[in-house]
Amino acid sequence: MKVEILKENFKNGLNIVEKIVGKNLSLPILDNVLITTEDNFLSLSSTDLETAIKLWILTKIIRKGKAVVPAKFLSSFISLLPNEKIILEEKNQKLYVECNSFKNQIQGANPEEFPLIPEFLDLEFLEVDNKKLCQGLSQIVDIASPSSSRPEISGVYFIFSNNLIKMVATDSFRLAEKIITLGAPIKKNVSFILPQKPAREIINILEEKDGKIKIYFLPNQTMFEFPMKEAPRPQVQIVSRLIEGEYPNYEEIIPKKFKTHVIIKRDEFLNQIKAASLFSGKINEIKIKINVQQKEIQISAQDPDIGESHSSILAKIEGEPIEASFNHKFLIDGLQNIKSSEIIFDLSKEEGPCVLKPVGDASYIYVVMPIKST
Amino acid sequence: MKVEILKENFKNGLNIVEKIVGKNLSLPILDNVLITTEDNFLSLSSTDLETAIKLWILTKIIRKGKAVVPAKFLSSFISLLPNEKIILEEKNQKLYVECNSFKNQIQGANPEEFPLIPEFLDLEFLEVDNKKLCQGLSQIVDIASPSSSRPEISGVYFIFSNNLIKMVATDSFRLAEKIITLGAPIKKNVSFILPQKPAREIINILEEKDGKIKIYFLPNQTMFEFPMKEAPRPQVQIVSRLIEGEYPNYEEIIPKKFKTHVIIKRDEFLNQIKAASLFSGKINEIKIKINVQQKEIQISAQDPDIGESHSSILAKIEGEPIEASFNHKFLIDGLQNIKSSEIIFDLSKEEGPCVLKPVGDASYIYVVMPIKST
Numbered sequence: 132m133k134v135e136i137l138k139e140n141f142k143n144g145l146n147i148v149e150k151i152v153g154k155n156l157s158l159p160i161l162d163n164v165l166i167t168t169e170d171n172f173l174s175l176s177s178t179d180l181e182t183a184i185k186l187w188i189l190t191k192i193i194r195k196g197k198a199v200v201p202a203k204f205l206s207s208f209i210s211l212l213p214n215e216k217i218i219l220e221e222k223n224q225k226l227y228v229e230c231n232s233f234k235n236q237i238q239g240a241n242p243e244e245f246p247l248i249p250e251f252l253d254l255e256f257l258e259v260d261n262k263k264l265c266q267g268l269s270q271i272v273d274i275a276s277p278s279s280s281r282p283e284i285s286g287v288y289f290i291f292s293n294n295l296i297k298m299v300a301t302d303s304f305r306l307a308e309k310i311i312t313l314g315a316p317i318k319k320n321v322s323f324i325l326p327q328k329p330a331r332e333i334i335n336i337l338e339e340k341d342g343k344i345k346i347y348f349l350p351n352q353t354m355f356e357f358p359m360k361e362a363p364r365p366q367v368q369i370v371s372r373l374i375e376g377e378y379p380n381y382e383e384i385i386p387k388k389f390k391t392h393v394i395i396k397r398d399e400f401l402n403q404i405k406a407a408s409l410f411s412g413k414i415n416e417i418k419i420k421i422n423v424q425q426k427e428i429q430i431s432a433q434d435p436d437i438g439e440s441h442s443s444i445l446a447k448i449e450g451e452p453i454e455a456s457f458n459h460k461f462l463i464d465g466l467q468n469i470k471s472s473e474i475i476f477d478l479s480k481e482e483g484p485c486v487l488k489p490v491g492d493a494s495y496i497y498v499v500m501p502i503k504s505t
Numbered sequence: 506m507k508v509e510i511l512k513e514n515f516k517n518g519l520n521i522v523e524k525i526v527g528k529n530l531s532l533p534i535l536d537n538v539l540i541t542t543e544d545n546f547l548s549l550s551s552t553d554l555e556t557a558i559k560l561w562i563l564t565k566i567i568r569k570g571k572a573v574v575p576a577k578f579l580s581s582f583i584s585l586l587p588n589e590k591i592i593l594e595e596k597n598q599k600l601y602v603e604c605n606s607f608k609n610q611i612q613g614a615n616p617e618e619f620p621l622i623p624e625f626l627d628l629e630f631l632e633v634d635n636k637k638l639c640q641g642l643s644q645i646v647d648i649a650s651p652s653s654s655r656p657e658i659s660g661v662y663f664i665f666s667n668n669l670i671k672m673v674a675t676d677s678f679r680l681a682e683k684i685i686t687l688g689a690p691i692k693k694n695v696s697f698i699l700p701q702k703p704a705r706e707i708i709n710i711l712e713e714k715d716g717k718i719k720i721y722f723l724p725n726q727t728m729f730e731f732p733m734k735e736a737p738r739p740q741v742q743i744v745s746r747l748i749e750g751e752y753p754n755y756e757e758i759i760p761k762k763f764k765t766h767v768i769i770k771r772d773e774f775l776n777q778i779k780a781a782s783l784f785s786g787k788i789n790e791i792k793i794k795i796n797v798q799q800k801e802i803q804i805s806a807q808d809p810d811i812g813e814s815h816s817s818i819l820a821k822i823e824g825e826p827i828e829a830s831f832n833h834k835f836l837i838d839g840l841q842n843i844k845s846s847e848i849i850f851d852l853s854k855e856e857g858p859c860v861l862k863p864v865g866d867a868s869y870i871y872v873v874m875p876i877k878s879t
C-alpha cells in the first residue's frame with residue numbers, strides 16, 4: 132500500500148475510529164486501526180467486537196493494499212505532524228510515514244488477523260434528519276442501565292412504526308421517551324434494542340453534521356450510515372450488534388391521569404433541587420421532598436449531620452396539594468434533558484409515577500418514581 | 506454573628522479559601538472555613554497546617570461573631586443561590602443562610618477548635634509587581650521535586666539580593682531559574698525555601714490580579730499579601746511555613762562555557778520532540794537523540810516494539826557538531842516554560858549539562874542533564 136493523504140483529513144478520520152478502541156489485553160489486535168485502499172478512497176476501520184466504525188477519505192492511491200497499526204498511537208503521532216501532505220507506505224507489516232522532514236516507521240500487525248467487519252449491501256434502510264436523531268438520542272441515552280442484571284434495559288429501544296421513530300430508555304426507576312416524526316410513513320414496522328455504547332458514539336461522532344442519516348435493518352445488527360456528498364462511498368458507518376430479549380411494555384408505565392398539574396420555570400426548579408440535594412444526606416437517604424401547594428412548590432431536604440434546606444418557587448398549579456419525595460439525581464437528570472424554559476410536572480399520587488415534560492413539545496416525556504415513604 | 510453579604514462576593518471568597526481544603530480524616534476541623542467579623546469586613550480563613558489563606562470582604566455587619574462550617578460544602582451551596590443579598594447568621598454552631606426563598610441551616614463546628622492562623626503586624630516586607638512574580642513562578646514551580654528524599658529541593662528557592670529576586674527549582678535532573686529585577690535595591694539580603702503547594706496556590710489565586718504584592722519575612726514562615734484598594738484590610742493573605750535546610754549551591758551547576766550554540770524555532774522543535782517521544786519506548790528507555798549538524802538539528806528515537814522516528818529542523822548553529830540523548834519529558838517541560846518564539850539551546854559536551862533559554866531575555870534559564878550513553 133502507498134497513498135498520499137492530507138494530514139488534516141487523516142487526523143480527522145483517526146479521531147473518529149479511535150473512539151471505540153480501548154486497551155485490549157486478551158485480544159490486542161483490537162487496539163489497531165485497519166487501513167485499506169478502495170478505488171480513490173482510503174478506508175479506516177476499528178471494532179470492539181460489539182460495535183465497528185468504518186469511514187472513507189478521498190485519497191491519492193499510489194499502490195493498493197492494507198495496513199494494521201495501533202489506532203491511538205497513530206492518531207497521537209499524526210496530530211503532531213505539520214499541516215501538509217503525508218505519504219503512507221506499508222511494507223512487511225510496517226507503516227512508513229513521511230511528511231516534510233519527518234521520516235517514521237510504525238510497527239504494525241498482520242491485516243489477516245483483523246476481525247471482519249460486516250458489509251451491508253442493497254439492504255432496507257430508513258432516512259432521518261441526522262441532527263434530530265442525535266439530539267433526541269442524547270435526551271434519553273444516559274437513562275439506560277448497562278450495569279443492570281436485565282440486559283434488555285441496558286440499551287436504547289428503537290421503535291419504527293407508521294411515521295414515527297420512538298426511542299426509549301429506562302433503568303426501572305425512571306424512563307425517558309423521545310419521538311421523532313418522519314415526513315412519510317415507514318414501509319415495515321420494526322424495533323430493536325441498541326446497546327448504550329454505540330448509541331453514545333453515534334452522538335459523539337455525528338451530532339454536528341447536517342444532513343440525513345440512514346438506519347439499516349438486519350436480524351441481529353443495525354448500521355447507522357452518514358453519506359459523503361455526491362460520492363460513491365459513505366462518510367462514516369457505525370455498525371452494532373443488537374441486544375437480544377424483549378423490551379418491557381413501557382407504555383403502560385406512563386401515567387395517563389394526574390392529580391396535580393404544575394407548570395414551572397425549569398432553571399429555577401433545577402437550581403433549587405440541586406441546592407436541596409446537598410442537604411439530602413448520603414447513600415441511603417438521598418431524598419428531597421417536593422410539596423405542591425396552591426400557588427407554589429416547596430422544596431426541602433434535611434440530614435442531622437449536614438443541616439436543612441427549604442426553598443420555594445411560584446408556579447401555575449391545577450389540582451390538589453400533594454407531597455412526594457424523590458431521589459434528587461433522578462429529578463436533576465430529567466430536568467437537564469429538557470431544554471425548554473418552562474416545564475410541565477405532573478404528579479398522580481404520593482407513590483405513583485410522575486411526569487416531567489417540556490411545555491409546548493409533546494415529543495419528549497420523562498417518567499420518574501417517587502421514593503416510598505417509610 | 507449576623508451579616509448581610511452579596512452572593513457574588515461571598516462565592517468568590519469561598520472559591521479562594523476552599524483551594525487548600527482537602528478531606529482531612531485525622532483532623533476534620535481543617536475541612537472547614539472560619540468566618541469572622543472584623544470591623545466592616547467579613548474574613549474567611551482556611552488552613553492545612555502548612556499553608557493558610559485568609560481574605561477579607563467588605564460586608565454589612567449586623568452582629569459581631571464567628572462561625573466554622575465545612576468549606577467545600579458551603580462553597581457548592583452558595584454558588585447555587587440566586588445573585589442577591591444573603592443573610593448569614595450563626596447560632597449554636599449552626600450557620601443560618603437566607604437568600605430570596607431559600608432558608609437553610611448548616612451544621613458547623615466550634616470556632617475555638619479552629620487552628621490559630623498567625624498574624625503578621627508591622628513586619629519587614631518587600632513589594633513586587635504581582636503579575637511578574639506569578640508569571641515567573643509559574644515558569645519554574647513544576648520543576649521542584651516534592652517526592653524527593655531531599656526536602657530542601659522539594660520547594661522553590663527564593664533569593665532576595667541587591668535589586669533582584671531569584672527563584673530557583675530543581676529535581677536534580679534539571680534546574681530552572683527566573684530572575685525578577687526590582688526598581689530599588691533590597692534593604693537586607695535574605696533567602697528561603699517555599700514549599701511547592703503554596704507556591705502553586707499563589708499562582709492560582711493571584712495570577713490575574715494587577716498591582717503590587719507584598720512578601721513578608723519571618724524566621725520560619727513567609728506571607729504573600731495582596732492589598733485591597735484603599736482599604737484598611739488586605740484582599741488576601743497566603744501564609745506558609747518554610748522548608749528547613751540549605752538549598753544546594755545551584756549556581757555552580759549552570760554551565761558557563763559551551764561547545765555548541767544553537768538558535769532554533771521553539772514550536773517546531775517542541776513538536777518534533779513530542780513526535781519523537783512517542784517512539785522512545787517505555788519506562789527505562791525514554792530517551793530521544795538530538796544530533797546537531799552544521800545547519801540543522803536532527804531528532805530521532807526508536808524502539809523495536811513501536812518503530813522509528815526521524816526528523817530535522819534548520820537552525821542557526823555555531824560551534825562543533827554534537828550528539829546527545831535526553832529524557833524527552835525534561836526537554837518538553839523546559840520548552841513549554843519558555844514563551845519566546847525562538848530559543849537558545851547550548852550544549853557543552855555529550856554528557857554535560859545543556860541550557861535552554863529564550864532569545865532576548867536573560868531572566869530565565871533551564872538547565873538539563875543529558876542521559877549518559879551506555
